[in-house]
Structures are given as structure tokens and as C-alpha cells.
Amino acid sequence: MPSQTYSHDVIVIGAGASGLTAAGGCALFGLKVALVEHAAFGGECLNHGCVPSKALIAAAKRAHEGKRGARFGVSMEGAKVDWGGVRAHVEASIATIAPHDDPARFEAMGCEIFRGTARLTGPRTVEVAGQTLAAPRIVLALGSEPAVPPIEGLASLPYLTNENLFQLDRLPSRLIVLGGGAVGMEMAQAFCRLGSEVTLVERGEILSRDDRESAALAKAAMEADGVRFVSGTAVRAMGTAGAIALTLDDGAVIEGSHVLVATGRKARGQGMGLEELGMTFGSNGIAVDARRRTSLKHIYAIGDCRDGPRLTHVAGYEGSNVALDISLGVPTKVDWTALPWCTYTAPEVGQVGLTETEARKTYGDKVRIVREHFSDNDRAVTEGAMEGQLKLIMKGRKLVGASVCGEGAGDMLLPLAQTITGKAGTFALGSAVIAYPTRGEISKAGAFAAWEPLVFSAPVKRIARALAALRRRFG
């Protein structure tokens, strides 16, 4: 296509975490960017995902404290949950963060915004609201939607997903949560703490991508809160609004007033002209290479719509990678060596790099595990939050992964990620001077434990004894 027929340098479709980062980055580098969105700016994370769910979890934490009775000499007697107030907090959190993702901010950066549903009409042309845009590079940042399993009768029931959960007009009295991934676990505990009777149904393992010891600790804490866990696959749903019965594959029947379907995500990208262009799809999303290029190399796919990890920080990382790739021609590949994620249950379940199981598959007997317990950390003791552990997964003294379960686990991941990538070493982490009392000391102690046998080894002791002997003799 001759250059004068291009309306833009790049067209970005989707204004969620991935698309906003890609579009903003390209615009800041001076490219002429078209940004297309047919719903609310901010996408899933801001409107139906991370932000409302974390706001709900914060309200649930307060409710839980209230219910626990007197602790540390302080009683919160008479604490009450007002669902209207909880929703107001959720909405205020979204509204406070929304300016960050506001169309005006991206216009100010230099993006031209188009409202409507985009469709590819050719390898370099996009149609939106009756207009045809053309660019030599296109970025698909389309996101994903709830994957609803084929459960007989479910479609005729008013079931919940993350897309309508945060608009409920009252707290569900008996909530069935289908799926024990991050969404199911976080929401099951939050609603239980807010006062719903909650049953979580999982067909396989809860938090299946996480360390088994961490997942077991989180499950035990949730059971202590009152969440009931049931193993099985839902096969049939019956009832009406407010009275729902799910039948599992073993015949068990679970009853509730509401059902939340949290059984994973389905990547978007169907029916917008990609198949007609011959684009290749993976098992759940557009197939991409390490630079996030699709089978049509001038079209990139980033964030939830491509096959791969689905997290906001991953969406942002891929958005900035393709902005560099497109704007400066720097081939920027993704690197998952120190990919972190955290599930915000109480206790939180954080992971970075390899789990023990993955490390053993790669490194076999060379894997060494160091555990540090939160109960040995003074800050955790003074705050009465002693459940949890840090598990460092090492090959020799090189950190290859870390699993943390405990209060503030997510905030502990940064130095561990830097240590895995080699930007710091376990010795640097283990010998750092850090503020007391903080949970950072747990990571420091774990990293130092890797060096302890060497630091206090026989040769080093011999040096110390020789020095002591000299000192006794000569002063």
C-alpha cells in the first residue's frame, strides 16, 4: 500500500491495560496513533476486574476484623455490613483511578480516538463506525471475556460473572462460586467475610498454577473463615433467580441463591475479520511469537486476547514492548523468567519465577528449597498475622523461583524478581540492611540461609580462629 494512503502509523484496537500502554507509548514516541474502543476506557482491570475486586476485598477485610471480636484489647463490636456502602466504595475506587485511563489523557499524549467496534477489512485496514483507517502496523489489544462452561440449564438462569458481580443490588445470601482460580478464590473469601454463605466448587486443584503448600495454606484460612469447598464438575443447573441448584458430576446437589461463574477466560478476536485474513489462533487466543507478532507479522496481539498469561502487569509489559518494537524498531521479546503474580486472598498467595514442581522438572536433584515462616518474623508477630511462609526455590545458590503465602505476600515479590533475573544476587539480598520490623526481613533471611553453610563453613571458621589466636597473642 503506498504510504500516502495510510491514515496513521499504527492502529491500536482496545483501550484496556495493554492497548493503552501500547497506544500511549507509540504516541509519546511521536507516531500518529489511532486508538479504537467500543466500551469504557480502562477495560477489564478498571471496570470489572482488578480494581472492583480489590476494593471489595478491602471492605471484606474490615468486616472480618469486626466479626473477629476483641483483639489486641480493641473491640469492634456492632460492626455492620451495608451493601450499599460497599458498592459505593467499589465505585469510588473505580472513579478515583479512572482519570489515569481517561480518553482525554491519551488525546493529550497524541492519540486520535475512535469510538466503535473495529473490524479488519484488509491486512492493513480497519473499519470503525463507518470510517476506514489504514496503517502499516496494527495492534490487537482486545482482551478476554468469561469462559462459561457448557452446563445444561445455566444459560436460562441469571448467573453472575465478573461483568455483573459488582453491580449486584444486594449481598447474596448463599453464593455458589464455580471455579477455584484467582477470581473464584478471591471472591469466595470476600463474599464470605461480608456475610454470604459461600460454597466453592472446583473440578481440579484450587490455584492450580501456584505452589501446593501456599494453596493449602490459603484454603485452610478460607475454611476457617467459613468457605465450604466441594470437589466436582458442575454438569446441570436448575432453578430461578434467588433459588439455584447445581448438580455435580458425582450427583451431589449444591444449592444457593446466586452462582458466580469463575471458570476461566475466553480470548476475544473471533468475528472481526481475523480468520478471513488467515490469522493463526492457539488453543485460547491469537497465536503470537515472543515479540507478540501474529502469523501476519505486521499485526501484533497483546494482553488477554493472545494465548498466554492473563494479568494486568503482563498486559502493560507487552504494551510497552510493542511500543518499542513498532516505534524504534527494537525487537523486544517477552521474558517470563521472573513473572510474578499474586492472588489477594487472606493470606495472599504470591509467586515469582518457577514453582518447586516446575524447578524439579527442569533441574531435578539440583533444586534446593529454603523455607522461612512468618511466625518467626517480628512484624508478623506484633500484628498477629503469623500464618504463612516464604519458600525459596534455588538451583545451588541461584534463585529460580519463590512462593510466598502470607499477609503482604504480593509486596514481597519485587526483590525476589530482581534476584531471579540476576539484577541482584541471593548474597546481596541476604546481606542487605533493611528496616526493622518489616516482612522484607523474611526474604532477607531466606536468601541468607542459602549462604549460611558457606559463611560459617570450616575454612572460614579456621580463618576466624587464627585471627582470634593472633589477637590473644599480640593484642
Ligand SMILES: Cc1cc2nc3c(=O)[nH]c(=O)nc-3n(C[C@H](O)[C@H](O)[C@H](O)COP(=O)(O)OP(=O)(O)OC[C@H]3O[C@@H](n4cnc5c(N)ncnc54)[C@H](O)[C@@H]3O)c2cc1C
Ligand atoms: C475479577 C478479576 C480480577 C482480576 N484481578 C487482577 C489482579 O488483581 N491483578 C492482575 O494482574 N490481573 C487481574 N485480572 C486480570 C486483568 O484484569 C486482565 O489480565 C487485564 O485487564 C487484561 O487487559 P487487556 O488490555 O488485555 O484487556 P481488556 O482490559 O479486556 O481490554 C480490551 C479492550 O478491548 C476492547 N475491544 C475488544 N474488541 C474490540 C473491538 N473489536 N473494537 C473496539 N474495542 C474492542 C474492549 O472493550 C476492552 O475495553 C483480573 C481479572 C478479573 C476478571
Ligand SMILES: NC(=O)c1ccc[n+]([C@@H]2O[C@H](COP(=O)([O-])OP(=O)(O)OC[C@H]3O[C@@H](n4cnc5c(N)ncnc54)[C@H](O)[C@@H]3O)[C@@H](O)[C@H]2O)c1
Ligand atoms: N490477583 C490476580 O492476579 C487475579 C485475580 C483474578 C483474576 N486474575 C486473572 O484472571 C483470569 C481468570 O481467572 P479465573 O479464576 O476465572 O480462571 P482460572 O483459569 O484461573 O481458574 C478457573 C478454575 O475453574 C475451574 N473450572 C472450570 N470449569 C469448571 C467446572 N465446570 N466446574 C468446576 N470447576 C471448573 C478450573 O479447574 C480452574 O481451576 C486468570 O488468567 C487470572 O490470571 C488474576
